[in-house]
Amino acid sequence: MAELTSEALNIIRQYAALLETVEEGLDYVEASFSDPRRMHADVLLADLLLALGKIGETNVYLCQLFADESDLVGHIERFADVLGAAAALDGQFSDAAAKERIVCGRLSPAFQAWKSAMESGLRRYVVQ
Numbered sequence: 001m002a003e004l005t006s007e008a009l010n011i012i013r014q015y016a017a018l019l020e021t022v023e024e025g026l027d028y029v030e031a032s033f034s035d036p037r038r039m040h041a042d043v044l045l046a047d048l049l050l051a052l053g054k055i056g057e058t059n060v061y062l063c064q065l066f067a068d069e070s071d072l073v074g075h076i077e078r079f080a081d082v083l084g085a086a087a088a089l090d091g092q093f094s095d096a097a098a099k100e101r102i103v104c105g106r107l108s109p110a111f112q113a114w115k116s117a118m119e120s121g122l123r124r125y126v127v128q
Helices: 006-032 041-065 070-077 079-087 096-126
Strands: none
Touching: 006 041, 006 096, 041 070, 041 079, 041 096, 070 079, 070 096, 079 096
């Protein structure tokens, strides 16, 4: 287990909170496809894509921080799967059926699987 500064621990806690927020946002967007009362899902989805970019940026830092923990670095690197799923949305925002297929069939499942692995790897640092 890496010895971390209080600043690094704070970043990891904020990162873990962001993962929760993105998961909740994806759940909302998924539900919006069948519930027209859920408004602004496209705006939220755009914000989620920005958040995924920030996660990707933070992953570079985390790979350096956890360089000695190959399992955790492996989990971090698998974020590329999530980014690949998100990239499939490029040019699809106006096509509701394609957007639903990508979000529900690719992006959300990829994020859920990746987040689960990350939570497992970060648990010992977040719960202190």
